[in-house]
Amino acid sequence: MRSRLPILLTVCAAVLAINLDTTIVNVALPSISTDLDAGTRSLQWIVDGYNLAFAALVLAAGSLSDRYGRRPALILGLVAFAGASAVGAMVDSAGALIAARVAMGMSAAVIFPTTLSIISNTFRDRRERAAALGVWGAVVxxxxxxxxxxxxxxxxHFAWGSVFWALVPLALLTAAAAYVLVPESRDPDVPRLDLPGLGLSVAMLGSLVYTIIEAPAHGWSSGRTLGGFALSALLLLAFVVVERRTAHPMLDLSLFRDRRFSAASGAVTVTFFALFGFIFLITQYFQFVRGYGALSTGARILPVALSIAVASVVGAVLAPRLGTKAVVTTGLLLFGTSFVWISTVAVDASYATVIVPQMVMMGLGMGFISTPATESILLVLPPARAGVGSAVNDATRELGGTLGVAVVGSVFSSVYAANLAEGAWGRLPADILAQAKDSVGAATAISAGQPDLASALQDAFMTGLHTSSLVVGLLCLLGAAVGAVALPGRGFRAPHEDQLTEAVPVPA
Known part of the structure; x- marks a missing residue:
């Protein structure tokens, strides 16, 4: 394994770059809101433009990289990612930043599936592969x-554009390392890209996310919102019909008949749904409600990062011994319990005795879920089909994250706006109230020096946070119940696993 360590470190550096970009923008949202005059929906799109492009294209990108070469795909994706990040740092409007974030997400979709494919084809022994996945999961x-x-x-120290500038050298240095260290591997038997399936999946995801994010503005029961959900459902049905009739579908739906595959994919989706939704709101809670600065806010989220890192490695060690079911179900229980606990937190809760334990519980839960569930997905398929498994795993992560920001953000926005209209805020002119409903940052500025407005704003924010957290917590606990039934237990071995031997990557 030591001789393959440089390969692992290189793909982990690529993973670090694109996963930093997933949430690094969150702490800059208040500054972006002020400088670019962006309301809550615009902020959701700035976060979700990246996630949506990532989720929509990762399956197709994984197939193309398997067919034409994983190393060139990794290098191309990293260079494009660096360019898009540089553009995002220089824009001067919310719309332009959303477009740059979409370009970053498209580049990340090319990068991410290559990392798991390279690991699966480099580390063939299950214990070594589990260890490599543990490191990979910790970096994620x-x-x-x-x-x-x-x-x-x-x-x-710098303006908000610095969060994108910082990613440029990391991506370019990793691309150079990939050119030198990562051996070429490909699967020339991968079929041509399924363009109808790709088009339908992009249209379905775009329609669904757009409908959810815009629902608070138009009303959840409005004709526009219901029509959007109906269109998304029709596009999903068309996608399923097309994929079942296509000789070489972009997504092999038959894989989901295996409960180990579908349950693990569901666990990953729920986990990133919860995490991304949480980070979207908690950064605003710390800055708008508690009044912390950007650095102080970032530092206060460290318990989540550290506990995820530890639990990812521990989970990778425990899964082959205790079984995926025991480890992932425990993780989902911890994750769900932490969110139910958050749904009761007071506005002035102690950071050390309340918020830190909640974050540690959340991080441990995610670490126990992510790596073992990823291994379960990959175990269902032989290494020759690693691209399929890794692409599905990547798609479920990004789909969960995209829907997490959209759903959690929209539930929060609806509850927050409804509560803000009551009491002191309801006596303000309609245009000022509308501005406050659309943006927590604007409401914070309006309420400065006015204790009654500030108190009502905090109450409205916390009510939205509590409701969103409870929804997420119950979803995670439901996922734990499903995982306890469907995930593979101790002693499970994939049909192809006895054929795995130490091997070098598939030659070009």
Whole structure:
């Protein structure tokens, strides 16, 4: 394994770059809201433009990288990612930043599936592969959870564009390392890209996320919102029909008949749904409600990052011994319990005795879920089909994250706006109230020096946070119940596993 360590470190550096970008922008949202005049929905799109492009294209990108070469795909994706990040740092409007974030997400979709494919084809022995996945999972968790910390450090000294500039050298240096260290591997038997399936999946995800994010503005029961959900459902049905009739579908739906595959994919989706939604709101809670600066906010999220890193490695060790079911179910229980606990937190809760334990519980839960569930997905398929498994795993992560920001943000926005209209805020002119409903940052500025407005704003924010957290917590606990039934237990061996031997990557 030692001789393959440089390969693992290189793909982990690539994973770190794109996962930092997933959440590094969150701590900059208040500054972006002020400088670019962006309301809550615009902020959701700035976060979700990246996630949506990532989720929509990762399956197709994984297939193309398997067919034409994983190393060139990794290098190309990293260079494009660096360029898009540089553009994002220089824009001067919310719309332009959303477009740059979409380009970053498209680049990340090319990068991410190559990392798992390279690991699966480099580490064939299950214990070595589990150890490599543990490191990979820890880096994923650190990247996602440490994004706000890194952003806070940068924003302490520079403008918000620095959160994107910082990613440029990391991506370019990793591309150079990949050119030197990562051996070429490909699967020339991978079929051509399923363009109809790709088009339908992009349209379905785009329609669904757009409908959810815009629902608070139009009303959840409005014709526009219901029509959007109906269109998303029709596109999903069309996607399923097309994929079942296509000789070489982009997504092999038959894989989901295996409960080990579908349950593990569901666990990953729920986990990132919860995490991304949490980070979207908690950074605003610390800055708008508690009044912390960007660096202080980022530092206060460190317990999540550290506990994810530890639990990812521990989970990778425990899963082959105790079984995926025991480890992942425990993780989902911890994750769900932490969110139910958050749904009761007071506005002035002690950081040390309340918020830190909640974050540690959340981080431990995610670490126990992510790596073992990823291994369960990969175990269902032989290494020759690693691209399929890794792409599905990546798609479920990003789909969960995209829907997490959209759903949690929209539930929060609806509850927050409804509560803000009551009491002191309801006596303000309609245009000022509308501005406060649309943006927590604007409401914070309006309420400065006015204790009655500030108190009502805090109450409205906390009610939205409590409701969103309770929804997420119950979803995680439901996921734990499903995982306890469907996930593989101790002693499970994949049909192809006895054929695995130590091997070098598949030659070009």
């Amino acid at each position: 968790g650190i990247g996602v959870a440490a994004g706000p910390v890194t952003g806070g450090v940068l924003l302490e």
